[in-house]
Amino acid sequence: MSADRERQSWEPKEEGEGERLPPGQAWTKRFPVLHYGSVPHTPLESWDLRVFGAVERQERWTWDEFCELPRAKVKIDVHCVTRWSKADTEWEGVHLRTLIEGKYILPKPSAQYLLQHCENGFTVNVPLELAMSPNFLLATHYNGLPLEPEHGHPLRCVVGATPERCGQQDVYFWKGGKWLRGLEFLEQDKLGFWEQSGYHNRANIWQEQRFV
Numbered sequence: 001m002s003a004d005r006e007r008q009s010w011e012p013k014e015e016g017e018g019e020r021l022p023p024g025q026a027w028t029k030r031f032p033v034l035h036y037g038s039v040p041h042t043p044l045e046s047w048d049l050r051v052f053g054a055v056e057r058q059e060r061w062t063w064d065e066f067c068e069l070p071r072a073k074v075k076i077d078v079h080c081v082t083r084w085s086k087a088d089t090e091w092e093g094v095h096l097r098t099l100i101e102g103k104y105i106l107p108k109p110s111a112q113y114l115l116q117h118c119e120n121g122f123t124v125n126v127p128l129e130l131a132m133s134p135n136f137l138l139a140t141h142y143n144g145l146p147l148e149p150e151h152g153h154p155l156r157c158v159v160g161a162t163p164e165r166c167g168q169q170d171v172y173f174w175k176g177g178k179w180l181r182g183l184e185f186l187e188q189d190k191l192g193f194w195e196q197s198g199y200h201n202r203a204n205i206w207q208e209q210r211f212v
């Protein structure tokens with residue numbers, strides 16, 4: 001960033017900035033909405049989340065049951081493949097790692113990948129190791145409020161980079177599915193919706209793995 005321009009209040013601090021903004025990205029303070037298709041509106045009474053595939057025990061949680069799971073907050077920078085980045089976004093929800101360590105979910109030892117199943121047949125795949133990181137959250141709240149319909153209400157996955165600890169594995173924001181309804185554990189990788197349309201399967205933000 002050039003020094004002859006006044007820094008906007010929403011721009012991240014100077015310290016560590018070089019490592020914080022991935023190549024080809026620009027900060028925004030807006031929160032753009034990006035998805036394929038229309039915004040679903042499933043009533044909470046008929047909503048559920050299914051856990052299936054390479055697991056010892058299938059699960060089905062109603063909304064009330066999901067709200068009883070152990071909760072956490074994260075602050076992450078999100079980086080969209082369309083080149084906008086948003087710093088210090090605050091999310092609340094449930095860590096997949098917590099569910100697995102707490103034995104709410106029992107993946108088979110052979111499970112290596114996670115396929116997020118969203119409303120209207122949308123899917124997105126991630127390595128299980130990535131989904132187990134603290135930067136990956138099943139989120140119900142953004143900035144202390146329930147998710148807006150267009151941002152994934154009532155439940156979405158979010159993934160981003162932690163400013164203090166930018167990791168080699170950080171991925172673009174599309175790897176978090178909005179309107180999540182199922183978690184499928186897989187032994188072999190399966191491409192999701194955008195990955196089948198030419199988005200890079202690994203989606204690494206530091207290596208600019210945008211499209212193939």
Ligand SMILES: Nc1nc2c(c(=O)[nH]1)N[C@H]1C(S)=C(S)[C@@H](COP(=O)(O)O)O[C@H]1N2
Nearest residue numbers: 032033034035036118122151174176177178
């Ligand atoms: N269900 C669903 N989730 C999705 C998408 C989608 O098309 N459908 N698009 C992804 C993409 S490309 C991006 S950049 C982010 C955008 O999230 P936002 O609209 O909250 O900014 O959602 C991701 N999750």
Ligand SMILES: [Mo]
Nearest residue numbers: 034080081174
């Ligand atoms: Mo995107």
